[in-house]
Amino acid sequence: MNLVQIEHILAVIGGIAVFLVASVALRNDWKTPGMDNQVFKLMLGLLALGGVLAALTGFGVIGKA
Amino acid sequence: MSVIAEHGGIAEHIHPEPQGFVRKYIFSLDHKIIGIQYIITAFVFFVLAGCLAELIRIQLMNANGGFLTPDVYDEVYSIHGSAMVWLVVIPILTGGFGNFVMPVQIGARDVAFPWLNMISFWIFPIAGLMLFSSFLMGAPVAGWTEYPPMSLQGGAGTSMWCAAIFLVGVSSTLTGMNFLVTMLKMRAPGMTFTRMPLFCWGQFATAPLLMIATTALAAALAALFMERQFGVPFYDPTKGGSPVLWQHMFWFYSHPAVYIMILPAFGIMSEVISVFSRKPIFGYRLIAFSSAAIALSGFMVWAHHMFTSGIAPYMQLPYMVLTFVIAVPTGVKIFSWLATMWGGKIHLTTSMLFAIGFLVLFTFGGISGVFLAAIPFDLHVHGTYFIPAHLHFVLVGGSLMGVFSGMYYWFPKMTGRYMSELWGRAHFVLFTIGFIGTFLPMHYLGAQGMPRRVATYDIQFQGINQFESICSFIMTAAILIFFINMIYSIRNGKPAGHNPWGARTLEWQIPSPPPYYNFKRIPSVYGLPYDFTEPLPYKHLEEELSDTPVAVGAH
Amino acid sequence: MAVVSIPGGGEVDQLYAETRELRLQGFLLFLVSDIVLFSSFIFAYLYLRNSGQGWPPPGITRPSISLAALNSAVLFGSGATMHYALENFKRGNFSRYASLMLCTIVLGILFLCGQAIEYTTLYVHDHVSWAGSGIFGASFFTLTGMHGFHVFCGVCYLIVLLLQSVHGVYDKNKYFGLTAGTLYWHFVDVIWVVLFSIFYLV
Secondary structure (H helix, E strand, O other): OOHHHHHHHHHHHHHHHHHHHHHHHHHHOOOOOOHHHHHHHHHHHHHHHHHHHHHHHHHOOOOOO | OOOOOOOOOOOOOOOOOOOOHHHHHHOOOOHHHHHHHHHHHHHHHHHHHHHHHHHHHHHOOOOOOOOOOHHHHHHHHHHHHHHHHHHHHHHHHHHHHHHHHHHHHOOOOOOOOHHHHHHHHHHHHHHHHHHHHHHHHOOOOOOOOOOOOHHHHOOOHHHHHHHHHHHHHHHHHHHHHHHHHHHHHOOOOOOOHHHOOHHHHHHHHHHHHHHHHHHHHHHHHHHHHHHHHHOOOOOOHHHOOOHHHHHHHHHHHHHHHHHHHHHHHHHHHHHHHHHHHOOOOOOHHHHHHHHHHHHHHHHHOHHHHOOOOOOOHHHHHHHHHHHHHHHHHHHHHHHHHHHHHOOOOOOOOHHHHHHHHHHHHHHHHHHHHHHHHOHHHHHHHOOEOHHHHHHHHHHHHHHHHHHHHHHHHHHHHHHOEOOOHHHHHHHHHHHHHHHHHHHHHHHHHHHHOOEOOOOOOOHHHHHHHHHHHHHHHHHHHHHHHHHHHHHHHHHHOOEOOOOOOOOOOHHHHOOOOOOOOOOOOOOEEOOOOOOOOOOOOEEOOOOOOOOOOOOOOOO | OOEEEOOOOOEEEHHHHHHHHHHHHHHHHHHHHHHHHHHHHHHHHHHHHOOOOOOOOOOOOOOOHHHHHHHHHHHHHHHHHHHHHHHHHHHOOHHHHHHHHHHHHHHHHHHHHHHHHHHHHHHHHOOOOOOOOHHHHHHHHHHHHHHHHHHHHHHHHHHHHHHHHHOOOOOOOOOHHHHHHHHHHHHHHHHHHHHHHHHHHO
């Protein structure tokens, strides 16, 4: 197993973990009031998206080498 | 003394009264002192940049030039434009009048972040000195717009110019944030957005422009600086970059900057015209919302400065149409002011004279702006004297007239004394004659094809240019009168009392000059400040002019 | 002194609540202007990229995508730990807050290390540099470098916040500094989502 493969696998694991954690956090915070929490929710959503992107890149589905 | 009144739901992080000259007048946290600091500094830069303008006019007395070398001429007009835009008009209208008037008008004791306010002021004179110091190392020669590739080739002064404008931009951005938070969060109880004085609406529309547009300019300047100093290719076409990219990024800032320079002046007009016509402002909501509409649409028209830069025709058309659309909210304002004056009891004070001058000259400049938005006409006159004619009509006939009107109007509030009305009238008459004589013929010169930014010109235009130069000397004399009048009146003017104009906004209900805490008790507001037949729409203002001590509470 | 409750906290005095509101809005506006700064450079990048030279321009090697993906996962992970650090602080669980905060800082430093590896590889192995590789070098190194600088500032900021909270500057009701730190860190993450997409994925 070479370095690139290790990086791919870690990216997949990390991306999925981030997606799960961010989704759970987003669901827990869904009803919190206040402007800071609204921004947090937006950013958690984008963070989950980022996790998905990282995982898909690790799978080699998207991205150009 | 700690000043904490019992409050009605507005933040009271008021700082203690400063002691000692330095804390009180140099590194002051008080928004009123900072506003006056801005005004004084901007006037100093105004004198410097005005001298550069006179150098330009002396050079143009003769078709073959001869007074300045062409290189120095390029430096002079570049710094003249940059200084007038970034060091005079923008700081005086936002940092100056905005700081002095806006917090009092919304019934607050200071801006939201006094420290930030002080920092944004102190960045500004440093940046100004940096801008003028670029003369020592070969000032920029590509005009105030600094289009590459020419700006990539200039002397080291161009990098200095980048740094200076970047710093002014930081100062503007901080001011914009500060004002926005102040107006969103610190209005007095009852001061809803639809009861806010129109000057504050002007500032409220300007603040996001300051914040967003100026940051975009910072990016463009940083890229230009990196390209000049480190050779990072953004704009140089020989390395794959694009000079048009600079134009996009620059005008994405600089078109909203046009509105940064005019929206606060619109606000001053709304106050002055209503007060000196003794009539409620006509169409309060229309004026307020048209400010917001202008600010919003100001972001969508930048490419109308670039019709000759080779952008695709399908992109040109929407920009042309949107630019025409901006004329609509502006026209709404002009007609609202005319309707306010209609049938009013007009007091022709100097301030009002400048407001009327504004209406005439700005409308003229606005109409030539609509001409320029039309692509066929723009292709014909782009890069000719028609452009300086238009921009001086809106910037001098608009913004600067607004500044003068505001100075005569708020001078009694700043100092407790009037400026001389007689000399004020002389200032107005000479200035208007000189201004029209200088810039009206430029339309003709531009239509005839006299190119701008060139040190020598065709001999057939010499007569008109000499006439313009003489008129510009009259304008300079008028400004000299203004400064002498202002400096003399600070100590020797006629005492004015707290409300010499009979105005109804909050800043006139407290002593002149206002005490550092502004209000002994934060007032409550229950109406618009423009209805001259009704009693004042404020509560809790009874003690402001009496000797009762400030309500003190535990901090 | 009037008392109001703020979301997520107990009861605090009104002066604090109002000051907090001002600071929150000021901080959000600062982030907005920072977004505009990044957007301007992103606009410049997209404009240059579509100026007809093809992408990447001839003779340029793109950076390794697997390293970038791993690095992104690291940075996004630090966003998640930061979120739970603040949550734990709000609930008064200080030890867990401190360890999560430490995690965030370490992950942030790891991201910077990853970026350093990426830059070194590009420079030494592929001879791609900031000033010498045309518009690719200009836009890639300027944007990712600017982001890296933001991450660096964020790491310093978080270290200061951690030290402050160890010294008891913040308590269960007054923790605006931590909110601001979390907002800033999330902002840095979210900018990276955009930069990662436009530099590596398309």
